Amino acid sequence: MIRLSKTSWNNVLIYAVLVLIGLFVILPEYWQRDAQSAPTRLVSATQTLLALHYPAHQVERAGPAWRVQPAVLSQAQLQQLVDDWQQGSLASPSPLNPIRPVLRSEVAAWLTGKPAQQHWQLYQAQEQWWLKAVDADLWFRLSETEAEQLFPTAVR
Numbered sequence: 001m002i003r004l005s006k007t008s009w010n011n012v013l014i015y016a017v018l019v020l021i022g023l024f025v026i027l028p029e030y031w032q033r034d035a036q037s038a039p040t041r042l043v044s045a046t047q048t049l050l051a052l053h054y055p056a057h058q059v060e061r062a063g064p065a066w067r068v069q070p071a072v073l074s075q076a077q078l079q080q081l082v083d084d085w086q087q088g089s090l091a092s093p094s095p096l097n098p099i100r101p102v103l104r105s106e107v108a109a110w111l112t113g114k115p116a117q118q119h120w121q122l123y124q125a126q127e128q129w130w131l132k133a134v135d136a137d138l139w140f141r142l143s144e145t146e147a148e149q150l151f152p153t154a155v156r
């Protein structure tokens with residue numbers, strides 16, 4: 001065992017407590033920052049998409065298949081749209097809001113286990129596309145390809 005005087009052991013204990021306090025303060029902030037950097041899913045992995053209601057079109061589950069009213073998409077395009085919503089994820093929310101965004105479309109997503117729908121709005125600001133999670137008031141930057149996948153021109 002290490003031979004230290006009583007005051008030296010007191011100093012060792014004080015420094016050990018300070019290190020522990022530092023860890024208790026720093027680690028939760030680190031873990032929280034890590035959790036925030038994880039991509040945001042459009043539909044939670046524990047939920048299933050039941051319907052997408054665009055302004056002029058409704059995409060709904062009809063048994064094992066999907067249907068769109070009025071019919072503007074093929075069955076393959078419809079399945080791809082549903083897969084993009086069910087499995088899609090977004091980068092972390094943008095800390096900046098777009099400047100003078102123009103609303104291009106919106107959708108209400110009905111999910112299993114949720115009594116109300118999730119509202120998403122597609123905006124365009126200059127050459128940038130933005131997706132707004134209305135319920136959480138979060139903005140996500142999208143590429144033009146992602147905007148077209150989630151909001152096809154045929155259903156906007």
